[in-house]
Amino acid sequence: MLQLASCDVLGFDMDHTLCCYDLPAQTELCHQAIAKHMVNDSKYSENLLLPVLDEDLAYGGGLIFDVRHGILLKLDKDGYIEHSRLGLKFLTDKEIAHFYPNRKWDLFEQVQEGCLSVPSLYHMNDNNFDISYLTLLSRLKENVLGDKVIDRCPNTLQDYKEMLQDFNIALNHSWHPDSYEKGTSHFFEAVKKNPEKYLKKCPTAVKLWLNDLKGNGKVLFLLTSSHCDYAQFVMSYCLGHDWRNLFDVVISKAKKPRFFMETHPFRKVDTETLREKENVNKLEKGGWYSQGNCKDLMDLLKDITGKPCPKITYFGDSLRSDIVPAKKHWSWNTVYVMDALRIHDQAINILHDDEKSLLFSDLWGPILNCQKNGPMSSLFGCIVSSFATIAVPSVEYVALQNSSLSFSTFSHAQCTNGFHPGMPDIFCK
Ligand SMILES: [Mg+2]
Numbered sequence: 001m002l003q004l005a006s007c008d009v010l011g012f013d014m015d016h017t018l019c020c021y022d023l024p025a026q027t028e029l030c031h032q033a034i035a036k037h038m039v040n041d042s043k044y045s046e047n048l049l050l051p052v053l054d055e056d057l058a059y060g061g062g063l064i065f066d067v068r069h070g071i072l073l074k075l076d077k078d079g080y081i082e083h084s085r086l087g088l089k090f091l092t093d094k095e096i097a098h099f100y101p102n103r104k105w106d107l108f109e110q111v112q113e114g115c116l117s118v119p120s121l122y123h124m125n126d127n128n129f130d131i132s133y134l135t136l137l138s139r140l141k142e143n144v145l146g147d148k149v150i151d152r153c154p155n156t157l158q159d160y161k162e163m164l165q166d167f168n169i170a171l172n173h174s175w176h177p178d179s180y181e182k183g184t185s186h187f188f189e190a191v192k193k194n195p196e197k198y199l200k201k202c203p204t205a206v207k208l209w210l211n212d213l214k215g216n217g218k219v220l221f222l223l224t225s226s227h228c229d230y231a232q233f234v235m236s237y238c239l240g241h242d243w244r245n246l247f248d249v250v251i252s253k254a255k256k257p258r259f260f261m262e263t264h265p266f267r268k269v270d271t272e273t274l275r276e277k278e279n280v281n282k283l284e285k286g287g288w289y290s291q292g293n294c295k296d297l298m299d300l301l302k303d304i305t306g307k308p309c310p311k312i313t314y315f316g317d318s319l320r321s322d323i324v325p326a327k328k329h330w331s332w333n334t335v336y337v338m339d340a341l342r343i344h345d346q347a348i349n350i351l352h353d354d355e356k357s358l359l360f361s362d363l364w365g366p367i368l369n370c371q372k373n374g375p376m377s378s379l380f381g382c383i384v385s386s387f388a389t390i391a392v393p394s395v396e397y398v399a400l401q402n403s404s405l406s407f408s409t410f411s412h413a414q415c416t417n418g419f420h421p422g423m424p425d426i427f428c429k
Contacts, residue, residue, distance in 0.1 A: 001406040002333055002389050004313060004398070008305045010213060013256075013316035014224035014231060016128050017337045018395055019238040020200040023128060024354040028052050029198060030174075031132035033187040037170035038140070044166070045143050048136060053357055055088070057135040060340050060359035061367030062319070062380030064111065065123045065134075069099050070141050070160055072125075072134070076370040077382035079108030083364055087142030090363065111379060114328045114387060116320040126380075127318040128339065131358055133171075140167065177253070180229045188230060195237045202238040209399035210246045219304050221249045221297070223259070223314070225321065228252045228274045228290055244271075248304060249283060251297065253290040256318075260325035266292035294330055315395060324387045336388035337395060340367060346421040347393035348400065360426060368427040375428045376415045385410040390418045397421070 004010065012018045028051060035048040052058055064073045071091070074083045081103050084091045096103055107122055116124040125134055144163045145156060179185035180192075191198050214220060224231050231252040235243040244250060251259075252269065253276070265279040269288040276290045283289060283300040301310050313333040316322020326332040340359045342351045351359070365371060368381035376385055384391060390407045392398055397420070410418030419427075 002313070002335075002409050003404070003406040004213075005216075005404050006311065007218065007313045007333070008307060008310035009219040009221070009301050009312040011221045011223050011312065011314040011332075012395070013314075013318070013322050013337075014222060014226055014234060016317040016339070017315050017322075018206070018222070019202065019234050020394070021128070021198055022200065023339060023358060024053065026198050027058070027128065027132045027358055029187055029190050030129060031136055033174045033185065033190075034132070034167070034170045035136055036186055037173050038136075038166060042166040042170070044140065047143070048139050050139070052132060052135045053354060055135070056357070056361055056363055057088070057138045058131045058358045059125075059134060059361045059364045059367075060128075060131065061361075061364060061378065062383065063125045063134065063364070064105065064379070065125060065137065066105070067119070067121055067123065067164070070137075070145065070164075071099065072138070073105055074364050074370070075105055075108055075379040076372075076377050077108075077112070077379050079105045079379070080370070081105060082370040082372075082378075085138065087145055088138055089142075108379060112382060112386075114324040114383075116324060116383070124320060124380075124383075126320050126383075137167065177227050180227060180233075192233065195233075199234060199237055203396045203399070206396050206399045207239060207246075212403070214246065219248045219301060219310070220246060221251065221301075222247050223251045223254055223256070223297075225254050225256045225259075226252055228269050228276065228288075232274055244288065248285050249297070249300060250288040251290070251292055252288070255291060256321035257325040259292065260294045260329045263293050263295065264291050266290070266296055298330070313389075315398075319383055319387065324383065327387045327389070333389040334387060335398070336384060336391040338384075338391045338393065340427070341391060341393035341419065341424070343426060344393060344421050344424045348396050349394065366426065366428050368423075381415075381427075385415040385418065388418060390420060392420050 031052050038044045039046055039048055064075060066073055070086060072085045073081055075081055081096055081100055084096055140163055144159050174185045174187050180188045183189055266289040267276040268278060268280050269290050270277050271288055283296055285304055302308060313335060314326045315335040315337055317337040323334045323336050327334045341347060342349055369375050369377045389409050407420055408417040416423045
C-alpha cells in the first residue's frame with residue numbers, strides 16, 4: 001500500500017503532471033510545429049500538415065518505434081509482435097516475418113529492464129508529446145517509402161535515413177533551449193500568445209492540497225526537463241505568480257532521464273533573468289537550479305528532512321523520463337499520471353471523444369493486453385506494473401482523496417491493483 005501521509009518528500013514533474021494541457025489542442029500544436037518546419041525548410045509534402053485527428057494514427061499504449069526498419073510495433077511482454085505498421089499500412093503476417101523471424105522483436109528484454117529509448121535503435125512512445133510524433137512519422141514514412149515496404153533498395157534506405165535526420169532537426173529546432181527567448185519555436189510562440197487555448201489552470205483543490213502538504217511538514221520539489229523560462233511561464237499561468245513558495249526546491253532543464261543516472265553538475269538559476277549561472281556543488285533549500293543530478297538532490301532532501309533515507313514519492317506522466325528511472329535507480333515510490341485513466345467513470349474530467357481518439361485505437365487494440373495472452377500482457381502493461389507504484393488519472397484525483405487514504409499498489413501477484421480509481425475495461429478489451 002502507498003500512503004502519502006507517511007512520505008517525507010513529494011516531487012512533481014511539470015508538463016502533463018502538475019500542469020495540464022488541453023490534450024487535443026496541445027497535440028495538434030506540437031504536430032504542426034514540427035510539420036511546418038519539415039514542409040517549409042525541408043520541402044516535405046504538405047499533407048504532413050493535416051490535423052492529427054484526421055486519421056486514426058495516434059495511440060497512447062506505448063508502441064515501440066523500431067528505428068532500424070522505421071516500423072511501429074505493438075508487443076507483448078515476451079517480445080512477440082501483435083501488430084505492426086509502416087507508414088500508414090499495417091503489415092501482413094508475411095511482411096512481419098520478413099523483418100522479424102518468429103514474429104519476435106529482438107530487443108524487448110532491454111525495454112523490459114527499463115531502457116525505453118536508444119536513439120539509434122528504438123524508442124517507446126510513452127507520453128502525450130510522443131502522440132504527435134507518431135502521426136507525423138507515419139505520414140513521413142508513407143511519403144518517403146511509399147509502397148516500397150518490403151523490397152528496400154539502398155536508395156530507399158538512404159531516403160529513410162535522411163528523413164529521420166530532417167525529423168530530428170525539426171524536433172531540435174522546436175525544443176532548442178534558446179527558442180523560447182528568441183521566439184523561434186512555433187510551439188512556444190503559440191502557447192505564449194494563447195496560454196488559455198493550450199494550458200489548464202491548476203485546480204484549486206491541487207493548490208490547497210500542496211499547501212496542506214507543506215503545512216504538514218512535507219518537503220516538496222518540482223523536477224522538470226522544461227527550460228527555465230518556459231517553466232516560469234507555465235507554472236505562473238497554471239499555479240499563479242507565487243508558485244515558487246509551494247516548493248522547497250525547483251529544478252528545471254533537468255534532462256530526464258539522464259538526471260537520474262548521470263552526475264551532471266547543477267547550475268544556479270537567476271530568478272530575475274531566468275538565465276543559468278555558475279555551477280554549484282551543494283543545493284540550498286528554497287533554491288532554483290537547472291540540469292544537475294539525483295545524487296545531489298538526494299543530499300539536499302536528506303539535509304532538509306534530517307533523515308538518512310527519506311521516503312520519497314514522485315509524480316510523473318512519462319514512463320521513460322519519470323517513472324522508470326526514479327523507481328529503477330533510486331527506489332522512489334512512483335505515481336504514474338495516466339491520462340487514459342480519465343476514461344474511468346469515477347475519475348475527474350472524464351475524457352471526451354477527441355481525447356479518446358488520441359489515446360485509444362481500434363486498429364491497435366487495447367493498451368494493456370495482447371489478445372492472445374490476457375490482461376496486462378502487453379509490453380506497455382508490463383512496464384507500467386513493474387515500475388509504477390500506482391497509476392492515477394490526474395494529480396487532482398489524488399488531491400481530492402482523504403489524506404490518510406492508502407492506495408493499493410502494483411505487485412507481481414496483483415498486477416492490476418495499482419490502477420486508481422480502478423482499471424477500465426477498455427484497457428484490456
Ligand atoms: Mg511531463
